[in-house]
Amino acid sequence: MAVGLAQDKGVSAISKGAVALVGNPNTGKTTLFNALTGMSQRVGNFPGVTVERKSGYMQLAEESNTELVDLPGAYSLSAQSPDEMIAVDVLLGLLSDDVPIQGVIAVLDASNLKRNMYLVSQILELNLPLVVALNMSDVAQSSGISIDASALSQRLGVPVVPIQANRRIGLDGLKGALLDVLAQGKFEANLSLLPEAWRSQLRTAVDRLTGVSPGILIRALADSSGILLEKLVAHFGPDLGTSVKQLQADLGAGVSVADQEVELRYAWVDRVLEGALRDPEPMRVTQSDKIDRVVTHRFWGTLIFAGIMGIVFQSIFSWASPLMDLIDGRFGALGTWVATQMPEGALQSLVVDGIIAGVGGVVIFLPQICILFLFVSILEDCGYMARAAFLMDRLLTRCGLSGKSFIPMLSSFACAVPGVMATRTIEDRKDRIATMLVAPLMSCSARLPVYTIFIAAFIPDETWAGFGLQGITLFAMYGIGIVIAVPIAWIVKKTLLKGESTPFILELPSYKIPDVRTIFMRVYQSAGHFLERAGTLILAATIVMWALAYFPRPEALLDQQEQARMALQSQGATQEALDVLDGKLAGDLIAQSYLGTMGKAIEPVVRPLGWDWRIGMATLASFPAREVIVAVLGTIYSLGEVDAESASLRVALQQAMWTDGSRVFNIPVALSVMVFFALCAQCVSTLAVIQRETQSWRWPIVTFVYMTGLAYMCSFFTYQVGMLLGWG
Template identity: 45%
Template sequence: MSKPGPGEPQGQTETSIPLSSISIRHRPRHRYAVIGNPNSGKSTLFNRLTGLRQTTGNYPGVTVERHTGTVELKGTAAELIDLPGIYALGGQSTDERIAVDALLGRIDSKPDGLLVVVDATHLYQGLYLLEQLIELQLPMLVALTMSDMARAGGIAIDTDLLSRHLGGIAVVEVTATTGLGVSDLKSELATLHEAPVPVIGQSWPELSQLAQQLADQCGNLDRMDVIQALLLPGGAHDQLASAAMGPDVIPGARNELFGSEPPQAVEARQRYRWAREVRSAVQHEAPLLERFGAKVLAWVNRPWPATALFFLSLVLVFQAVFSWATPLMDAIDAGAAGLGAWVTASLGNGVVASFLADGIIAGVGSVIIFLPQILILFLFIIILEDTGYLARAAFLMDSAMRRVGLSGQSVIPMLSSFACAVPAIMATRVIPDRRDRISTILASPFMTCSARLPIYALLIAAFVPNQSVGWFNLQGLVLFGLYLLGIAGGLMTARLMKSTALRGPKPHFMLALPDFRRPNLQTVMIKLMDRARIFLKRAGTVIFSVAVIVWALAYFPRMDTEAPLPEPVNGQSLENQRAAAQMSQSYLGRIGKVVEPVFEPLGWDWKVSSAVIAGFPAREVVVAVMGTLYAVGSEADEGSLTQKLRAATWPDGRAIFTLPMVLGLMVFYAWCLQCAATVAVIRRETNSWRWPLFAWTYMSAVAYLGAFAVFQVGSLLTGPA
């Protein structure tokens, strides 16, 4: 995924805004980092403040995603940087290191101030992070979110008193979902750069003072650098500080502050004691609203109902993906077929008409058709994530994951792999142990992602009879079986890795469980639009290019139309024979015949083989290529791809797409790693080529063997066709 150009997503939105409002737009003068605990409503607030003026790119020099946006303020504007949600600075997870590096200006220029998002229902943990952030000595502003939730839970917070406990940092109550308090927050943001900088936090003044003293002596280090050096022996800051101050200063200070205790334990004790005291001072009990919803949640939150509900919601998701999307997909299909027929009718049978109808419309159209399904799937995954339900699933599934040597923490990436493995692999950053993280990364691409849906949907609709089996539909059961096959492949891989190359101590499991929350429509829509944009961009670039190349390889060189047919076959029209002959002597036909022997044991002819090979950069391309190949190969353009596949035969007249061959092909797609984006993200997240190459080779081999076994055994059982 490339980073968007300067004017790309926001440029399009800006053009739709009337001229009069462009004139009052300001260029951002200051950059503020938005930071807070996970699930504190930080992203909702960020979206509320910046609206559509957002960009996603990378930090300069490092390949870590960076979300920025512009907020329009009175008479000015500011750039906001959305940092990953974290509980504490100084942790070892990737997200925590990114946040610290961004705050200290290591991977970006240092922000001019901080907008700290504190969840009123989680004041205890919010205050802990806040006190750590004070050591940065930057102007700060606190947005207190979820106070409506806190009130419903019987708690009201005295924001003036809280502000005094924080040494005068402004505290603004906001409800990001309704926009209440956002204008107050904006007027504070407008003057944030000149807000007084907090000097010494109250939770652990001894640490702040000693670190400040050492930083002053040294000259070129900040107080925060010294604190990081003190708290994380052997870390990057420790080496930096030892180089600047000599090897004895930091260990001496450590001894004075922590004695023989682990530094992080002492810090947690000190700061949380203060957080507890402040929390009980600033909050008072409000009348508790005993809500019906709370009672239902309490009942559902018991082991068996919760687990049953989890599986029920998964069934609902997959049901919805298929039944809700059908009308939309039929509409797109009819549109593409109509367009193709119209192009052929109005342009005749020349090169241009074939290029447009067979190359572009048939190729790209056969992939675009799956946009409704993919968006519905993503919608559900985003909702599960935003309601806090994915974390709950991790909690419920921990003991099951323990059997394969992983923990519940791996459940979240694996569930989001059902949408796409790329964000899922990035979500493994929260797993602290490297071996557990890599095992999860290797298991994730096995999960049935949305790009596999086009292939499954096409093949199942064409070759699995639409009949009922007991209460279920056979097509649905086959699809469900393919999902299970993916899950089994992933879990067995994790198990294999954890007992061989990545053997390690039993993983421990800890996870913050967010309260159930209503998802915010704006946040959900922004995430969904982002996914739609990525999918259409892929269809417009990668899939488009491959479709064009494949069309050209299949169309050229042209055969002499007057020449006699090489092998006359009885029972077929002259046009079809001519088209087939043209196809088999095209460049693609020649290439396909070279690789055909490799895939022949799987029952694939050269068309399927070359479609699969063309699909290695992105697996959904295979559908586009088959669309193009079978469109070029047939003279008449009527009939859907399904009908063309059913009619495909070997030269001796046997059907190519027999049930064993189709099942084998689907098994191949359940397990193979045909996705350049996944390979790239594995390389990025593991920081070496070793794991992506291993994953690719391993998954391709498993897929080939699986397809081979299914085809051979299936053919034996069904007898020669």
């Protein structure tokens, strides 16, 4: 992959290929990527945040943009998990439709240099121009670690630049060094750590093959699973396969490159760092170790975790309500104003009852979404969430999952789509699929509006043992998914996906003061994502549901109403009496609408859950995306009411009646709706991403069927028990 820039150190030639950011997980690659490209990819203080290849452009020299590729973290080029495989594919040039890699920035955690150097030893064998960035130099410094960058650079034969990516310190030096190595063109693979016999054999073999570096051959030789070798042969041709066989024979029977490689590399790392790295007390007990003893303690740690989550859910209610009331009021006023500006008719109804009442009803939850993500990103960035993962490891392994399942499950509290993608860090395919099956049980942010609307309307605002009852209910809704995931995972691992769970060593990241920019970006992006859904998927669903609830409008009914109205007026009836009449018409119209007819048909199915046809239809409409229920209920009640000002959905729900005049909703009904939404697979995007990640329709179907069945059962149980307990 020579770029041949030696003749002209020119700018134009430099933009021929991409530069890849490679390094162990959680070393700050994405932070550096964002700093160099001005983009805002997701950053977090735990390993396995990036699971996809992402690219952007950085300005290396004047008037030239160079593509920069951010990769998932990898401990070694002997990929163990699908996310590590991505880094390997890119570095070895196996993605044929991809821009070739012309250089590499190895991002190392300076406070953990020894472990990070292993990967460097492998990259050095790849014939790729390389710059080593010593990131987290602030962390290293505060732990008293000192690194002689120039000595290291001399030993490695590549530039070594100390940086601090989160403060953008040292980036100019890094870019300069990168420009230099790119301009030097072809980089000679450094094979110094291999035994002389191997080296000469490798060189001879490489000479016979085109486009293959010694590093690629070593990767092929060290590949014990055979998967990488297969890919390499497909890419570089069958000659590579023959060479590998030949080499294996030449190196002698019983020599396992995979096994020996590890020892050789560790010995090399020790040699290279000798005298260049000064770590005064490598074994010291740090402040962070002391904190960890408490927060990862089986009992105290769990208590702290529950306490923190309790506070988070409580704050979601108490902090958000003033803002939500404000937005709610604004939308109410907007609806009333628009109604006075537009002639009465279908169009006015579409805008006021459909779009404003529906989409507006969802948008008011924005403050809660922001508060949720504010907490989540602070907890993640300071390093606490990785400790929570550690705490869960025991539980997860006991139910047959990998401890690595925690991070995907944690991500699923924001949204199951990145959660399912985060399972790429799990090596074992069965563990990976089992995690995907339970990840959507975690309450994502789309469920938050559903929970809070029903909680605000039906759970009394009282305190219980110092905690608000509403906060406790929300806590319980988040809890139910976790509690149910445990037996489900256990059953899945005992039946569909039998297999041993692999032990897992989570590397606990160091505690940090959370980065304001990272937190701001996370909250901002989540808010944007929420609003985008409201403006697209939910808007579309609302319009369809509005039309179904508005049409047909039988002439006979409207005429009857007109006559009744005139009769009342001629008798000098009060405005109140006229409103009652209008309300009745609105109710009759919606009952006769397409939606009403369908609703009546499905009512027997949802009746055992305590629901009326309106909740049934709104739930059915929410299968593509769960927030739709809030929008659809907003539309249904808005169409079924006369007075646009009482459009607050909360009040409408509280006042909803059965035909016999009794209230539709009580606490058991509200709980049964919430439980249904906590457990049901109402999200097309999640099912699609499971299909994509597993390359099979089987798993999205299994997910859908089991979650929907489970939701129905648990919802039924909740309603019936609630009624028995006399909460109705």
